Amino acid sequence: MGRTVTAVTTSFCFQMLYLLAGYYFTATEHYDIKWTMPHCVLTLKLIGLVLDYYDGRKEAAALSTEQRRYAIRGVPSLLEVSGFSYFYGAFMVGPQFSMTQYQDLVKGELTDVPGQRPRSFVPALKCLILGLFFLVVYTVLSPYIPDEYLASDAYLEQPFWFRCFYILIWGKVTLYKYVTCWLVAEGVCILVGLGYNGKDEKGNPKWDACANMKVWLFETTPYFTGTIASFNINTNAWVARYIYKRLKFLGNKLLSQATSLLFLAIWHGLHCGYLVCFQMEFLIVMVERQFIDLIRDSPFLSALNSVTILQFVFYVIQQAIHWMFMGYSLVPFCLFTWEKWIKVYQSVYYVGHVLFFSLLLVLPFMRKIFVPRKEKLKKAE
Structure with a gap:
């Protein structure tokens, strides 16, 4: 053709x-x-x-x-x-x-030494060791927080706070199996040279061309967008390059993003849980970006956020919310079938959907309260 x-x-x-x-x-x-x-x-x-x-x-x-x-x-x-x-x-x-x-x-x-094999053994070994570390963590912890418990009667009998806390811890640990696989695979790519990505300003070789994880960002970011940027990087980059950016003719970034996430959901499989997971991700990211814009544009909220003593408190609260609703989004992704994940969502009263849909409606009114008119005009210009 x-x-x-x-x-x-x-x-x-x-x-x-x-x-x-x-x-x-x-x-x-x-x-x-x-x-x-x-x-x-x-x-x-x-x-x-x-x-x-x-x-x-x-x-x-x-x-x-x-x-x-x-x-x-x-x-x-x-x-x-x-x-x-x-x-x-x-x-x-x-x-x-x-x-x-x-x-x-x-x-x-693809080598840091022209004409010779790449000197990539040490960076590849680091990836392997890091991958094995997460493998041990997952292997040790996962038997205590199995997927099956979420859909069991014993889980439903627990108090509401426990059900939410279980989702938080379960979601965090569940992702470690993916982290393990990607780090080990990245190590292989680095070892043969495929991971070579040129040199930095100091002349040191970079081996991140095949990186699927930014482990430090993954573990420390309090933002959903930060987790997305640190997790399954190459697949996200592929979707951005071949789907999202090629939908430019639609003339709407939000529509392009929604279509890209729909493609990702279908690509993962035919279970309805995948669609619900990526729909939830789309909603959370949309709300988070609006919330970040609100804090940035509001002098009062910006000043509050810059208070050193409060920053740690905000960080802890953000992390709790972040991983709670990351786990909440993963429930349908990992339980697959309607009968299982709907049972879990009912047990926590659809807290994620209620919270983020409510914020989506409330945030425009919050902007009117917290963002002065002159700031709005400046942004419009």
Whole structure:
């Protein structure tokens, strides 16, 4: 089909329909480890491959800086496409990388020592050790906070504060299994050189080209947007590059973001829990951004937020809210079926939906109270 819109459309439809058919015929009510898991990673790779090939037909001036970096000018061979698709360091759980990155790896260009193998053993080992640390934490703690307990009668009999606190701790620990997989896979990519990302201002090599986790940010950020920026980085970057930014023709960032999250939900599987999880993420991020803007634009709230003694108190409260509702969003993602996750949401009286929908309605009125008219006019200008 060549470098055409027909090729892009056909490839996208085929890859997604094949994946969704796999989900339909093999999915159960539990977390499934089967061929669909690596295939969902492959689906993104092949969709991105065709889009990069399509971009290769355009003049450099017509492409963005990012598109120029990934555009494929030649025609990859079958061997190159196979190596790219089934590269052992990333075929199971990611990370995502482009054909041009893979070609640079094969040419021996991804190294901090030109003409020699990369000196990447130590940074790769650090990733492995960090991944094993989170593996131990998850292995030790997860038996005490199993997913099944959330849908049990014993959980429903607990007081409301306990049910909320359990969701908070459970959500935090549940994410560690993903952290473990991504850190170990990143270590493999670093070891072979795929993780090489040039050098910093001081001339030190950077090995974060395949980073799927920013562990320190993940553990310390009090913001939902901070967790999103630190978690599953390469997949989020892939969606931003190939879905969100290519929906620019819609003329609405919010609509583009909602469509991108819808794509992510469908890509994860056919369970309704995925849709609910990403809908909740969209709502929380939208409210959080409005709240941050409110504090920034309000002299009173900004002054209050800058009081040193109060900063620690605010941080603790933010973290509690942050991880409580991160766990709340994960409930349908991990329990999958309607019968299970709706039971949990009912037990906590849909507290996340009630709180964030209420804030969405209240925040415009709060702006009128806390933001002076001159600040509003300045922002409008």
